[in-house]
Amino acid sequence: MLEVNGLQFDYLNHITGGLDKNLVLEELMQAYGKEVWNFAYFLTRRAELADDVTQDVFVKVYERLYSFRGQSSVKTWLFAITRNTAKDALHSSWLRKVILLPVWRQREVHPSAEKEHLDRQVTEEIWSVVLSLPRKLREVLLLHTHHGLSLKEIAAVLQISEGTVKSRLHRARAAVNRQLGEGDS
Template sequence: MDAYGASVLRTAYFYTGDRHLAEDISQEVFLKAYRGWRAFRGDSAVKTWLISITVNACRDKMGVKMFTEQPTDPSRMQRGRTISVEEEALARLGKSELLQQLLRLSLPHQEALYLYYYLDLSTREIAEMLGAPEGTVRNRLHRAREALGREMTKEASTHEP
């Protein structure tokens, strides 16, 4: 938990947008990992295995209603610190433009960018985690970068005088 707890919590928060639900999911993830430790074959890194469990737990909890609420930037979460309601409201109002643009993308593109850039997982690790071919992950990353670039260009052109 010390080594990967923050990554698991941030991933759950990224998927759910709810700190309390993310904390519950994080606890479930580590319970599942503890119970299934003997089944872990070591085919992937422990971090990849835990993030995979986290993604699946979030999908189970949230179903197709993921991202109905706009989550705040997960980098704002601080380990071991409870955020007050006021801080959470201010954080939601001041969330980064990049995250707002990221959330306009389709879920597979959001997921690819988050796992690749934020959690620093390789395309092979992401493919294993999602049960998709590595080429599909690379394609999602490519299309997500293009879509994000279009969103950023569109946003910049609307703010020009």
């Protein structure tokens, strides 16, 4: 069962029940579009390229909709397509610019200007450290902490073993902690 916005439905039933591909694609875009874009942005570090990658991902999803076998979650399937599409886009472009990604939202209704400034500095420092990690460590860390994928799902997206995922996640966390700790001294 796939759960979208609190509603459960059997994805394969949608497909085999003869529903319109456009309707299924629209549901997938509404349910996962923002996460696909965020992952594409993380991988490409360019909003315009993330837009293009996201569009390409959903075109590929539309073309391959009936080939989804349900061996992984739909989210895992989408992230694998996103990763491969972003990789192709990066290989064919001249991008190498690092852009910091502000992700944390203010939870306070009226934070002080000083608090906003400090929060922004901390966020930029953390993302600077995360983005300085080698790609293999960055991917695992983002998929686990930001997108909430399990080790098994990350292994499926990256096509590596769960043990490798665990190792990379441990190394990524250690590197972030080490670099942030050095900044305090």
